[in-house]
Amino acid sequence: MANTSQSLFERGMKVLVEGVSSASRGPATFGGAPRYMSHGAGARLYDVDGREYIDWMMAFGALPLGHAHPAIVEVVSREILRGSHFATALEVEVEVAEILVGMLPHVDKVRFANTGTEACMAAFRLARGHTGRRKIIKFEGHYHGWADNILLNTNPMPIAALGHPNDPIRICDSSGIPPEAQADTIVCRWNDVEALERVMALHGAQAACVVTEGVMSNMGVIPPAPGYLMRMQELCQQYGALFYLDETVTGFRLAAGGCAELYGLTPDIVTYGKALGGGLPMAMIGGRADVMAGLEWGKVLHFGTHNAGRLALHVTKVMLQTMLADDQAGFRRIKNLGKAMADEVRKVAKHSNRHKIVVQGVNSMFQIFFTDLDEVTDYRDFCGHVDRAKFRDFALRLMDKGIYMNPSATLHSLSSVVHTEADIAATGVAIAQVLEEMP
Numbered sequence: 001m002a003n004t005s006q007s008l009f010e011r012g013m014k015v016l017v018e019g020v021s022s023a024s025r026g027p028a029t030f031g032g033a034p035r036y037m038s039h040g041a042g043a044r045l046y047d048v049d050g051r052e053y054i055d056w057m058m059a060f061g062a063l064p065l066g067h068a069h070p071a072i073v074e075v076v077s078r079e080i081l082r083g084s085h086f087a088t089a090l091e092v093e094v095e096v097a098e099i100l101v102g103m104l105p106h107v108d109k110v111r112f113a114n115t116g117t118e119a120c121m122a123a124f125r126l127a128r129g130h131t132g133r134r135k136i137i138k139f140e141g142h143y144h145g146w147a148d149n150i151l152l153n154t155n156p157m158p159i160a161a162l163g164h165p166n167d168p169i170r171i172c173d174s175s176g177i178p179p180e181a182q183a184d185t186i187v188c189r190w191n192d193v194e195a196l197e198r199v200m201a202l203h204g205a206q207a208a209c210v211v212t213e214g215v216m217s218n219m220g221v222i223p224p225a226p227g228y229l230m231r232m233q234e235l236c237q238q239y240g241a242l243f244y245l246d247e248t249v250t251g252f253r254l255a256a257g258g259c260a261e262l263y264g265l266t267p268d269i270v271t272y273g274k275a276l277g278g279g280l281p282m283a284m285i286g287g288r289a290d291v292m293a294g295l296e297w298g299k300v301l302h303f304g305t306h307n308a309g310r311l312a313l314h315v316t317k318v319m320l321q322t323m324l325a326d327d328q329a330g331f332r333r334i335k336n337l338g339k340a341m342a343d344e345v346r347k348v349a350k351h352s353n354r355h356k357i358v359v360q361g362v363n364s365m366f367q368i369f370f371t372d373l374d375e376v377t378d379y380r381d382f383c384g385h386v387d388r389a390k391f392r393d394f395a396l397r398l399m400d401k402g403i404y405m406n407p408s409a410t411l412h413s414l415s416s417v418v419h420t421e422a423d424i425a426a427t428g429v430a431i432a433q434v435l436e437e438m439p
């Protein structure tokens with residue numbers, strides 16, 4: 001059988017670093033050549049060798065409407081004829097901001113960016129500018145983009161490298177970052193109220209913000225313990241630190257209002273990306289009016305040639321309108337499909353009973369853990385008890401059967417409005433076969 005992916009990989013290795021443009025898409029994740037994709041339609045991806053896949057990765061969550069949704073194709077085809085980008089003020093920019101402020105009660109104003117990383121960078125600077133404080137409190141296993149100040153303790157590590165849970169060893173995740181860039185970033189264990197209370201007593205009064213993912217989404221899927229995020233919000237209020245909810249993954253995904261809606265939170269600052277752009281680069285910082293006013297000219301600087309790109313804004317508008325139509329039917333659909341898929345995997349795994357598997361999910365997101373635990377509740381559980389090599393083997397075997405899940409156990413699978421019950425059943429059949437085949 002032709003293996004065009006392999007030959008593209010060999011060509012790509014000569015001209016692209018690791019044959020790809022983001023380290024997580026290459027050999028580090030695939031153990032060799034990744035599948036090179038040619039096109040997508042609905043819930044399907046097609047590779048350069050003509051193989052078809054049911055796509056459960058959906059561009060890391062960027063595609064709540066799936067691939068080449070007719071409404072998006074229509075708006076892109078129409079708007080590209082009127083110019084791709086002006087870097088000027090736009091009517092559609094105001095319209096999309098109005099929709100967002102209307103649907104997110106904790107957001108009075110927004111500022112658009114292109115990627116989650118950029119939005120997070122601006123949010124940290126804004127938090128520091130608004131409060132006049134320097135420290136940022138972040139959590140083990142949480143990822144907020146790849147900027148210098150925040151890229152620490154995001155990778156799974158051997159438990160012995162992590163230090164005491166009361167005082168995690170600070171582990172910088174990249175060469176090239178000067179230690180002083182992270183000197184004011186405090187790392188805390190997540191999902192542990194006592195650990196947070198201790199850290200807040202020590203650093204809360206100097207903290208510009210406490211930043212958290214609402215659901216830990218970069219160690220599979222780990223939901224917050226009941227009341228945990230609300231306690232975090234209270235502690236932020238008590239110490240005068242901003243409560244910063246990074247909804248880059250969870251926003252416009254787990255509910256129309258993301259984790260803020262799901263867990264009844266009123267964050268001071270939020271960032272969104274991925275799903276927001278419906279497949280085009282779009283991200284935003286949002287928050288309370290007095291906090292967001294910090295981005296005014298002469299205060300905290302935030303620039304960007306490609307901010308509020310008009311094509312991306314038109315797609316964002318269509319994505320939001322489509323998901324919100326019929327009393328948020330789109331959000332209900334991805335939630336029901338995600339839950340049904342997670343249940344299907346549980347059912348198949350129980351029936352097979354050959355491997356110990358835990359499936360964790362929140363609405364449209366789920367992840368399959370090969371673990372000896374009954375529940376993965378935090379980063380340390382993940383590091384010590386999740387078999388990542390086994391998951392990769394599982395995902396690569398599934399690919400051979402036409403099911404695309406990212407081979408990294410740190411990521412997760414996601415439903416879109418165009419997945420169907422038949423896709424869930426077909427995925428279940430493939431998973432059952434793979435579980436039988438796997439050693």
Ligand SMILES: Cc1ncc(COP(=O)(O)O)c(C=O)c1O
Pocket residue numbers: 114115116117118120143144145146213217218246247248249273274
């Ligand atoms: C919670 C969170 N914040 C920020 C980012 C960065 O977003 P981007 O990859 O668009 O820069 C990510 C990316 O995975 C993320 O998961």
